[in-house]
Amino acid sequence: MATEEIKELPKSWAMVGGDGPQSYSQNSAYQKGVVDASKEKVTEGIKDKLDFKSLGFDSSNDTFRIADFGCSVGPNTFFAVENIIEAVEQKYQAQFQKSPPLELEFQVFFNDVTTNDFNTLFKTLHSNRKYFAAGLPGTFYGRLLPKSTLHFAYSSYCLQWLSKVPKEVVDSKSPAWNKGSIQCDGLKKEVTKAYSAQFQSDMNTFLNARAQEIVGGGLMVIIMAGLPDGIFMSQAGVGMYYELLGSCLVDMAKLGEISEEKVDSFNLPLYYSSSTEIEEIIKENGNFSIEIMDSLSHQIWKTSKKSNIEVSVSGGRAVFQGLVEEHFGSEVVEKTFEHFAKKLVDNFSIFDGAAHEHIDHFILLKRHFN
Amino acid sequence: MATEEIKELPKSWAMVGGDGPQSYSQNSAYQKGVVDASKEKVTEGIKDKLDFKSLGFDSSNDTFRIADFGCSVGPNTFFAVENIIEAVEQKYQAQFQKSPPLELEFQVFFNDVTTNDFNTLFKTLHSNRKYFAAGLPGTFYGRLLPKSTLHFAYSSYCLQWLSKVPKEVVDSKSPAWNKGSIQCDGLKKEVTKAYSAQFQSDMNTFLNARAQEIVGGGLMVIIMAGLPDGIFMSQAGVGMYYELLGSCLVDMAKLGEISEEKVDSFNLPLYYSSSTEIEEIIKENGNFSIEIMDSLSHQIWKTSKKSNIEVSVSGGRAVFQGLVEEHFGSEVVEKTFEHFAKKLVDNFSIFDGAAHEHIDHFILLKRHFN
Numbered sequence: 001m002a003t004e005e006i007k008e009l010p011k012s013w014a015m016v017g018g019d020g021p022q023s024y025s026q027n028s029a030y031q032k033g034v035v036d037a038s039k040e041k042v043t044e045g046i047k048d049k050l051d052f053k054s055l056g057f058d059s060s061n062d063t064f065r066i067a068d069f070g071c072s073v074g075p076n077t078f079f080a081v082e083n084i085i086e087a088v089e090q091k092y093q094a095q096f097q098k099s100p101p102l103e104l105e106f107q108v109f110f111n112d113v114t115t116n117d118f119n120t121l122f123k124t125l126h127s128n129r130k131y132f133a134a135g136l137p138g139t140f141y142g143r144l145l146p147k148s149t150l151h152f153a154y155s156s157y158c159l160q161w162l163s164k165v166p167k168e169v170v171d172s173k174s175p176a177w178n179k180g181s182i183q184c185d186g187l188k189k190e191v192t193k194a195y196s197a198q199f200q201s202d203m204n205t206f207l208n209a210r211a212q213e214i215v216g217g218g219l220m221v222i223i224m225a226g227l228p229d230g231i232f233m234s235q236a237g238v239g240m241y242y243e244l245l246g247s248c249l250v251d252m253a254k255l256g257e258i259s260e261e262k263v264d265s266f267n268l269p270l271y272y273s274s275s276t277e278i279e280e281i282i283k284e285n286g287n288f289s290i291e292i293m294d295s296l297s298h299q300i301w302k303t304s305k306k307s308n309i310e311v312s313v314s315g316g317r318a319v320f321q322g323l324v325e326e327h328f329g330s331e332v333v334e335k336t337f338e339h340f341a342k343k344l345v346d347n348f349s350i351f352d353g354a355a356h357e358h359i360d361h362f363i364l365l366k367r368h369f370n
Numbered sequence: 371m372a373t374e375e376i377k378e379l380p381k382s383w384a385m386v387g388g389d390g391p392q393s394y395s396q397n398s399a400y401q402k403g404v405v406d407a408s409k410e411k412v413t414e415g416i417k418d419k420l421d422f423k424s425l426g427f428d429s430s431n432d433t434f435r436i437a438d439f440g441c442s443v444g445p446n447t448f449f450a451v452e453n454i455i456e457a458v459e460q461k462y463q464a465q466f467q468k469s470p471p472l473e474l475e476f477q478v479f480f481n482d483v484t485t486n487d488f489n490t491l492f493k494t495l496h497s498n499r500k501y502f503a504a505g506l507p508g509t510f511y512g513r514l515l516p517k518s519t520l521h522f523a524y525s526s527y528c529l530q531w532l533s534k535v536p537k538e539v540v541d542s543k544s545p546a547w548n549k550g551s552i553q554c555d556g557l558k559k560e561v562t563k564a565y566s567a568q569f570q571s572d573m574n575t576f577l578n579a580r581a582q583e584i585v586g587g588g589l590m591v592i593i594m595a596g597l598p599d600g601i602f603m604s605q606a607g608v609g610m611y612y613e614l615l616g617s618c619l620v621d622m623a624k625l626g627e628i629s630e631e632k633v634d635s636f637n638l639p640l641y642y643s644s645s646t647e648i649e650e651i652i653k654e655n656g657n658f659s660i661e662i663m664d665s666l667s668h669q670i671w672k673t674s675k676k677s678n679i680e681v682s683v684s685g686g687r688a689v690f691q692g693l694v695e696e697h698f699g700s701e702v703v704e705k706t707f708e709h710f711a712k713k714l715v716d717n718f719s720i721f722d723g724a725a726h727e728h729i730d731h732f733i734l735l736k737r738h739f740n
Contacts, residue, residue: 063516105516109504114495118488122507125484132515134479135505137492146433146475146502 015072015318017117019124023073023318030315031157034360035076037296038156038223039083045221045364046087046152049291052095054217054369055151057104064088065150066131067109067213069140069206070158073121081108084152085130106131109150113139139163141205145213153210153220157360160225162269163202166194170265182246183268185239186232199271203281211287216369220288223296226361229274237351238358241312242268244347245320248339249328257335258328266327268320272358282365292364309348313341385442385688387487389494393443393688400685401527404730405446407666408526408593409453415591415734416457416522419661422465424587424739425521427474434458435520436501437479437583439510439576440528443491451478454522455500476501479520483509509533511575515583523580523590527730530595532639533572536564540635552616553638555609556602569641573651581657586739590658593666596731599644607721608728611682612638614717615690618709619698627705628698636697638690642728658735666730679718683711 017023057064066084071077085106092100110121114137125133136144140155141163168176169184169191176190184195210220225238233239253260275293282290317337325333387393427434436454441447455476462470480491484507495503506514510525511533538546539554539561546560554565580590595608603609623630645663652660687707695703 063519103517107516107519114492115489118492118505119485122484122488122505125507132513133507135488135492135507137495137503137505144502146477147473149433149477 015116015322017073018120019073023120030311032076032079034157034223034296035080035083037360038080038221038362041292041294041296041362041364042080042083042154042221043087043090045219045292046084046091047094049364049366050088050091050152050219051217052092055215062103063105063107064152065107065109066152066154067111067136067145067150069111069144069153069155069210070161071110071112071116071121073112073117074124076156077110077121078124078126080154080156081131082129084154088152107134108132109134109136109145111136111138111140111144113137140209141202143209143212147212148215150210150213151215151218153214153218155221156223157225159203159206159222160270160272162195162198162271163205164198165267165269166198168194169267172264178267179264180250181243182249182266183233183239183242184271185234185243187234195271196273196277199273199277200281203278204285207282207285207287211285211367214367216367218367219291220365220367222361222363222365224361224363225270225272226278226295226359227272227274228356228359229276231274231356233272233358236272236356236358238272240350241316241344242270244343245316245340248336248343252332252336252339258332262328268323273361275361278361278363282363286368288365288367290363291366292362294362296360296362309341309344312344313337316340385486385692387443388490389443393490400681402446402449404527404593404666405450405453407730408450408591408732411662411664411666411732411734412450412453412524412591413457413460415589415662416454416461417464419734419736420458420461420522420589421587422462425585432473433475433477434522435477435479436522436524437481437506437515437520439481439514439523439525439580440531441480441482441486441491443482443487444494446526447480447491448494448496450524450526451501452499454524458522477504478502479504479506479515481506481508481510481514483507510579511572513579513582517582518585520580520583521585521588523584523588525591526593527595529573529576529592530640530642532565532568532641533575534568535637535639536568538564539637542634548637549634550620551613552619552636553603553609553612554641555604555613557604565641566643566647569643569647570651573648574655577652577655577657581655581737584737586737588737589661590735590737592731592733592735594731594733595640595642596648596665596729597642597644598726598729599646601644601726603642603728606642606726606728608642610720611686611714612640614713615686615710618706618713622702622706622709628702632698638693643731645731648731648733652733652735656738658737660733661736662732662734664732666732679711679714682714683707686710 066081068077068081089100092104108131110133116137118135118137122135138144140158168174169178171177176194178188178191184192186192214220227233227236234243249258249263249266252258253263275295279290279293282288321333324336328336436451438447438451459470462474478501480503486507488505488507492505508514510528538544539548541547546564548558548561554562556562584590597603597606604613619628619633619636622628623633645665649660649663652658691703694706698706
């Protein structure tokens with residue numbers, strides 16, 4: 001195994017489990033929008049780029065293995081996986097000029113951090129599914145599967161999550177100290193550099209691990225949040241959203257509800273990269289060819305303002321509750337998201353004035369043959 | 371997939387989850403005794419019966435796949451799996467006259483019913499483990515893995531659990547109605563016949579599913595509770611134990627704490643088979659050769675009486691709580707196990723007088739080459 005691999009991520013990295021009103025499974029409409037928007041691209045990608053013969057399939061007794069890296073608790077992962085299987089079957093039919101035989105079996109590995117709520121994921125698996133399901137606990141910044149056993153890797157809306165917050169940005173003695181901000185807002189060169197270096201290191205770790213697992217000719221779809229070239233987080237709606245969350249924390253510190261030191265040492269382990277940046281990393285890594293590099297368009301922000309605010313609050317909570325809880329303690333979680341809801345209501349118009357939207361990268365890679 | 375396969379078992383089949391004082395993970399000393407007692411036999415079995423060359427291994431880049439069917443939440447499954455891996459590595463070394471290369475990778479599938487507490491299982495995986503771990507949710511009375519992908523199957527202390535209680539034994543109109551008993555005590559021919567038929571059907575379903583998953587030459591270890599040939603449950607200590615549990619329920623019905631009808635319709639989905647019976651089923655099934663058929667001896671009942679009673683109560687609760695809860699309602703669980711504890715204290719001497727002990731079958735099978 002690679003020496004650089006990361007053994008485990010903090011518990012707080014996991015989305016909110018279960019299927020209650022505050023769970024990720026009930027509050028992942030945005031991420032579902034991403035799945036829907038990517039559906040056709042995945043289908044097209046498989047049609048154009050998957051070659052059964054080069055994968056060693058000979059139209060008899062074979063297993064096609066798929067893994068979703070960072071699947072959370074569903075239901076988005078199920079939609080994505082079913083779409084992949086459908087496209088793979090269509091391609092099989094086209095390539096061999098016959099229907100997929102019963103002998104073509106699918107095995108799907110659902111991966112997320114060990115503290116992900118796999119119990120809920122397993123209970124909600126469709127009973128009439130066409131594949132054998134397995135859970136794969138552990139960080140994807142490390143090896144998870146045996147060598148050359150995977151034909152299709154998928155990772156949606158995960159790789160903008162870093163393996164850790166770069167330590168310089170929360171170090172008051174470092175020139176990269178990010179006081180007054182909880183994100184890489186792009187306004188301070190040293191902060192951007194630290195975040196970017198962490199992203200590059202994490203992406204390489206991810207690509208190296210997957211390169212060992214994926215067979216030559218195997219495909220990998222990566223969907224991740226990013227920014228248009230040359231645009232900073234502070235210029236994009238999503239950056240303003242995180243800024244509002246940060247300003248809540250500052251307000252709460254002023255009210256004495258949390259300590260200022262705690263606020264100063266809180267940064268999000270998130271990095272929104274440009275396509276140029278990602279392209280460079282993948283090329284330098286050298287294990288994969290870039291077959292498609294594109295971005296998704298979807299309309300989730302374009303509904304009514306009221307439902308938008310609700311989606312923003314509950315969606316944000318499902319994702320960020322764990323981080324807030326770990327850093328500030330469980331007793332302030334409720335208050336923080338109340339503040340945040342109010343702040344969003346009061347300031348929602350700023351999003352109309354946002355100069356830019358973030359983008360969602362859609363990348364299709366093919367594993368080189370060794 | 372086989373038409374006979376069972377889609378899902380009731381929630382109540384799962385052991386008590388978590389790692390609290392009443393959890394299976396804290397109350398599976400008996401089952402741990404079984405693992406310890408079988409350790410050497412597993413090692414010897416792998417040494418004598420595993421042949422890497424016939425499995426198609428050629429001492430380069432390969433994955434050895436192991437599955438534990440009915441693993442519950444650990445830690446017993448981890449001990450068992452580590453022992454298997456150690457023995458497989460030793461055999462590799464002996465067969466190829468060299469140390470297992472880094473290229474020999476192990477993938478371990480931990481299987482149990484969908485309602486098993488996989489979250490706890492995953493959190494307690496050893497961080498320095500030598501294998502890639504995956505969870506496999508679903509009943510083992512059905513397919514769980516792709517065709518011909520498994521090299522070593524293991525199932526410890528599970529196959530005495532039937533997929534369901536035979537319906538005749540809780541049907542007041544049937545000659546096999548088992549009124550007055552909660553188990554197949556051996557005293558009524560029709561009851562025994564119904565239980566035995568269910569066991570035969572379930573074993574066949576299990577063997578057929580595994581036969582598809584295991585590669586030719588692959589091994590399967592089955593450890594399961596059973597009885598010596600010609601002995602009834604009512605003559606064995608464990609049967610008396612279940613009888614005491616049953617008599618608690620009868621007492622509670624007399625006190626009006628539960629309904630008599632509920633007691634009459636409660637039977638354990640458990641069948642303790644003889645080795646003759648198992649041998650016949652395996653031979654008739656025809657997919658596996660019997661390489662070893664033996665029984666385990668262990669000393670778990672031979673400690674002090676006090677700790678024995680405690681182990682009996684807490685161990686029984688970790689296993690049977692789900693069944694009691696499902697059938698009688700969660701409000702009577704506490705009371706039932708209080709009654710049971712008292713009953714055990716008052717009657718513990720009957721176990722000294724038990725004419726027979728049950729046995730634990732140890733069976734090593736090899737998958738035929740097609």
